[in-house]
Amino acid sequence: MHRFAVILLFATILFGSVAFAGQGSGSPESVYVFKPMVNLRDEPGADSAVLASLGRNTSLICLGARDGWLNVVKPGHQSGWVRADLLSHTVIHIHKNERQLVVMRGDITVLTMPVNPGEKGLGDGRYFAVPSGKRLVLSWPNRQDIRIYLINGKMDYIAYQKVILGGAKAVGGDGLSLCSDAVSDKSCGVVLSPGDFSRLMAEMPGGARVEIYANSDADRDINRPDELSQRIHMGALEQLKRSAAGLSSYSRAPSIDYPGGDIQPDFAASADIVIRAVRHAGLDLQALVHEDVLLHPDRYFELNMGIDDFASHRRVPVLFEFLRGNAMSLPVDIEGNPFGFEAGDIVVFATGSAGENVPDRVGVVDDTFNAAGHPLVIAVWDMGQTTSRMDLLGRKNKKVVGHFRMTHLFDYQ
DSSP: OOOOHHHHHHHHHHHOOOOSTTOSOSSOEEEEEOSSEEEEESSSSTTSOEEEEEETTOEEEEEEEETTEEEEEOTTSOEEEEEGGGEEOEEEEEETTTTEEEEEETTEEEEEEEOEEOSSOOOSEEEEEEEETTEEEEOOSOHHHHHHHHHTTSSOHHHHHHHHHHOGGGGOSOOOEEEETTOOSTTEEEEEOHHHHHHHHHHOTTOEEEEEESSHHHHHHHTSTTHHHHHHHHHHHHHHTTOOEEOOTTSOOOOOOSSSOOOOTTEEOHHHHHHHHHHHTTOOHHHHHHHHHHHOGGGGGGGOOOTTOTTGGGSHHHHHHHHHHHSEEOOOOTTTOTTSOOTTOEEEEEOSTTSTTOOOEEEEEEEEEOTTSOEEEEEOOSTTOBSEEEOOTTOTTSEEEEEEEOOOGGGGO
């Protein structure tokens, strides 16, 4: 199972090395929510204050354990306590091309078994499987599936919005399942022998996270700790090959397509550099931001944006709020943390032109450095400039107000 190395780094710095749930390891462990909804509390105990509600399959990092409770942290650095029996680190990996299913518990392989494709194919991504008779019913479709349906015209925007707000059940139909071959219907995406299905059920009687990959190589690559950051950095480097002319960060956002929309590629405001870099990595910030606005309108309440504003992701304050809620927030002081700014990180600046501490520029950290040892930032700053490596970090007139690292490709599905 993959580890969120960036979260582990922050967790280790902030909290020290803490073993997971009584295990001997000195490193925090990745876990996920096992039940439909659980409470994150400020102290270990059912009477302590509730800080947040966490939905099924939410990824967390375990920092320690006490009296049957786990101390956990989630992206955005919100930490608290959850009952240990409500969390799991068992993950089912399916390698489609190799027709193989692997059950992992942390880094330990528990089971390996052959599988056959069913009548319905499974897309790559993350799901949750719940037992139902001789089936494990998947939480299909995930958000990536729905975006693909919208792009291909198989779903209109109203239906798409219902799924985002109402979950997989809102799509109706048979869904997709992992099945014993004693079952024969169109819902089976993967088929196991009855004996293997029974063995699998014994390992996860109440359900488990399922991650689907084209093959074991894709599994390994996607789960490298810095894979998403590397992809984002490569996406920023690609833009240096064909520099875009700078636009003002305050220029009116045009009406653009959704999802996957962009302005003319020869032009860019600073946010466009980040959006294109993340899109190169396989994620559409336009869709991610819009869906976050639908799901968490309170985060964006003061930004005066319409719920169907499909260009709002190009506004730096909007992008800043999305990253605060969905990526790892890292230290902003480069002098006190010179090695903490890594290639592929996203840095948000406040120049003061929009108001003190108001974010108005953004860029992607590069792997080249200035004479002081500070990494350069791939960005476009304003009109009259083009996309380039810029010496921005550590400058008094370019205050860093946000330093973010996106976690794992599947976290955003």
